[in-house]
Amino acid sequence: MIESKKRWRLTTPDEQLVQDIQKELNISSVLAKILVTRGLTTTESARTFMEMDVKGFHDPYLMKDMNIAVERIRTAIDKQENIVVYGDYDADGVTSTTVMMTVLEDLGAKVSFMIPNRFKHGYGPNTELFQQAFDNGTKLIVTVDNGISGIEQVEFANRLGMDVIISDHHDIGEQLPDALAVVHPRHPEGNYPFGELAGVGVAFKIAHALYEELPDHLIELTAIGTVADLVPLHGENRLFVKEGLAALVDSPRPAISALCEVSGIKQQDITEETLGFMFGPRINAIGRLQDAAPAVQLFLTDDSVEARSLASGLDVLNKERQAIVKQITEEAMQQVEQRYPNGVPRVLVVAQEGWNPGVVGIVASKLTEKFYRPSIVLSLNPETGKAKGSARSIDGFHLYNELAKNRNILPHFGGHPMAAGMTLEANDVDELRERLIEQAANLTEEDLLPVVDIDIPLQLDEIDITAIESMRLLAPFGMGFAKPKFYLEGVHVSSIRKIGAAQNHLKMELTQHAATLDAVGFGLGSVGDELTPNVKIDVIGDLQVNEWNGRKKPQLMVEDVRTDQWQLFDIRGIRQVSRWSKLIPNEHQVFLAFKEETPALFQSFLPEKICTLDQLDNLTENVYHLVLLDLPESEEQLAEVLGKLQPKRIYAHFHAKDSQYFEQIPTREQFKWLFGFIKKRGSFDFTKNCDELAKHKGWTRESLFFMLQVFFELGFVTLNNGITEIAQSPSKQDLSEAPIYKQREQQVALEQKLLYASFKDLKEWFDAKVSAKEEEIWI
Incomplete structure (x- = not known):
């Protein structure tokens, strides 16, 4: 058994709806399952989702106060009044500032920008900066990605005689700022169709209104800010990112090629993950450590040399930020562990x-x-x-x-x-x-177990290159439309091995019926010690295409694994205890010895851990991990132990001090010859002549002694001080009736089944015993 590291919350799509959409749209079952699970349960809604284009953008004038904001900005441009774009220091704020600066400069405005310093000014409107803007002759302040909470600061600007236009997307409090215009997708007096725009999305809407046409050249910036700000990727946000990604791969903007260069990617390979994990952190880094103005300059410049220099600066700061985070995280972790x-x-x-x-x-x-x-x-x-x-x-x-x-x-x-x-x-x-x-x-113990939402259950035969590559038709993925998490139930592990220099990663081949799939689990190397061949597992992860030397293969990137099956670990023949003892989890473990002499053999390696048969009844907790140190006296004895303990994992070591398997049982011809030999001689001195006779016949001393013991137990001979003689009138009995003969037969059979059997045969033996006991419990 392997417990998952997280709580799995599985959503199963309606199979009939999946089949309908798959047939109507002529798509793979994988795509159809994703669409249905995400609530697109009709052919029309699914088609609209997949084919959305710029026609889906709403009229910017549907937003409250948009007409007031546009009229005031145009007046300021006509009069050449000083305008300040007041932004924020994160990626959304940087791109919002760039969008607003671009449209105003294009329209001939006399404009500059301000971004507060996180450490000196804090977030949002700041009276000191507003005073500075006023002192520089500013007549109009346009906030982007902030301002909705700046009640006092806007009032301060009003007293100075400046007009303020707020454009923001953050939550609105009980009171709105007394600004000339408040452009917000969720304005309490507005009725805009989509309320979850990022700050850059609101800025884009103002730009759209000012240009009087859709500003295609600003969609790429809007995509970056939208992804980086983690707003839900549906509605207009999805459209911004979808269209923006298409624009980014061909963008002539020097900032984009420069960011790709420092991120180590090709511009034509940009995806939403590029924006979220490569561009976003680098843009955010500068605002976390110092003034964010250079990030805006990066996006505004037309000079490729300057762009490379500025992007390189962001990259350096991001590495510095990473180092700072690493150090603080280590110190924070240390505090937790010490406390x-x-x-x-x-x-x-x-x-x-x-x-x-x-x-x-x-x-x-x-x-x-x-x-x-x-x-x-x-x-x-x-x-x-x-x-x-x-x-x-x-x-x-x-x-x-x-x-x-x-x-x-x-x-x-x-x-x-x-x-x-x-x-x-x-x-x-x-x-x-x-x-x-x-x-x-x-908070319950279950609350404190991480949760993973899984929405796409699959069979292995549904997975192929075409199905995986076609998932890009549903991109972009992100907040509100997460990348699919795939669930495979009851697949066999046909092969497994640990990989990587530190052996901390996992490589598996999964099979289900005739289908196979490669699977890789980064950081899951330890799971390799917990899985045995051909065990059935449930696994979740992300499907990708692995390309090597021009050949493409589907591959599952494993996130978590679980199995309810009991497992057998074969550690027979591994004499060095240290090689296998470290593989046994510390909790709920029992090292069981059937024979009295066994604990002494392992005591130095497993101090205070060995349990004998008579101690089993004293165990106070469940046994998950049972290590069988030696062989039982019989199959029945082992079956009884398994029934009592119900272990989840069995580790078979089966130390046998005096193995009888290779000695085998002498043949009846050998018994017959020895009996005739003694009868002919009248007596046989075992003490003196045993080794000579054994050598003559090619027998072992132990085999010869065993045959004499059988004769003695059946009353065929007498033994007196090592002298063996034929008994008077011995009764007719079969050799197998001798207790020592029966014991040897049982021992050889037991060793054959447990000690020398193949793993497959041993597993089948245990399966029969464990399954029988499980049936007993359920009955």
Whole structure:
């Protein structure tokens, strides 16, 4: 048995709907299952989803205050008033700023941009920067990807005589800023058809209205910001990314080729994963460590040399960010392990001076990923006495609501169910930790097991190159439309081996009926020690095409494995105990010895771990891992042990000090000759002549002694001080009636079945015993 590392939540699509869509659209069953599982259950909705194009973009003037914003911007352009685009320091903010700067410059505006410094100004509108803009003669401020919470700052700008246009997508509070226009897809007085745009999507809408036509050249920037900001990829967001990816592969923008160069990819190979895992982190890195303005300059420049220089700078900062995150993560992990050596609590709160507050959110994510606990990571500032940081949560623990219960020690916090940011007094960190641990007491053990949602169950014969490659028809994948997670049930492991320099990866061949599939599990090398040949497993993962020397093959990238089948591990003949003892999991293990002399043989290798038959009744916990150190006295004895313990894994060592298998049982002709020899001589001195007779006949001393013992037990001979003589009137009996003969027969048969059988035959023997006992239990 192997338990999965995560909780599997499986969704099974309606098979009839799958068949209907597969037939109507002439697509693979794999694609049809994905569509149905994602709620596209009619042919029309599935076709519309797959064939969406720019006609699906909504009229920007459907957004509340769009007409006011456009009119004011055009007035500012006509009058050549100074305009400031006020952005944000993340990838969404950077691309939003670039989009707005591009359209305003194209239309002849007198425009510049400002992005607050994360450490000096914090997030969103800042009165100091607004004052600076005013001092530079600014008449109009247009925010992008921020501003909806800037109540006081907008009022400050109004008093200075500046107009402010807010364009944002973040959650709206109880009060709107008193801005000239608030362009927001979820404006409480608006009725825009799609409310989940990223900040860059809102900026694109304003650009669309200003250009009076769809700005195709800005879709690529909108795609980058949309993916990086993790907004749901459906509706217009999906359209932005789909069209943007098509534009990116041919984009003449120097920033794109420069980012591809530092990311080590070809521009024609750009996918949504490129944006999320390569471009996004590099753009975000600069805002986490310093001023984000160079990132905007990168996207605005037409100079390829400057673009390469700026992209290289982002890459260097990203590597610095990675190093900082690595160091803080190690220190945070060390804190957790030192504070909780006997098991982590239900909530983790760690804090330390000198931690960069710009990256603690990433560290919190890593803690949550490692321990699957709500995690808060705080940077302590000894000068201000404050603790500032970020939090990440798990299903079942609504982070914002739980933090809200501590408002008296959390003067500044914000977020949503799964993530939050906060500032509090450093002296209150311990109190917050204790409170949150207490608040999380209702989390069950199941809640604390990571969850993975699986939506596509497959049979192996459904998987081929065409089906996998056709999945790009459903791209882009991301938030709200996740990359499919595939589930294979009851597949056989026909071969398995550990790979990699450290043997920490896994390579398997899976079979089901006549179909086969290669599978690779990175970081799952240890599972190789837990699987035995031909075991049936359930496995989840991602399907990919593996191309080598021009040959393509389907391949499953394994994420998790489980099996309910018991397993037999063959460690017979491995004399070095250290070679196999380390493979036995420490919990719920029993090293069983059937014979009295066996514990002494293994005591130095397995101290205080060996159990004898008479100690089995004293076991207080379930036995998952049973190691059979030696041979039982009989099959029945072993079957009784298996029935009593019901182990999930059996490790067969079967040490046999005096194996009888290769001695075999002497033939009846040998017995007949020996009896006639003694009868003819009248007596035989075993002590003196045994070795000479054995050598003469080519027998072993042990075989000769065994035959004499059989004769003695049957009353055929007498033994007196080593002298053997024929008994007076011996009764007729079959040799097999002698107890020692029966014992030898049983021993040879037992060794043949357990010690010298092939793995296949041994497994079948155990299967029969285990299956019979399971049937007994169910009956």
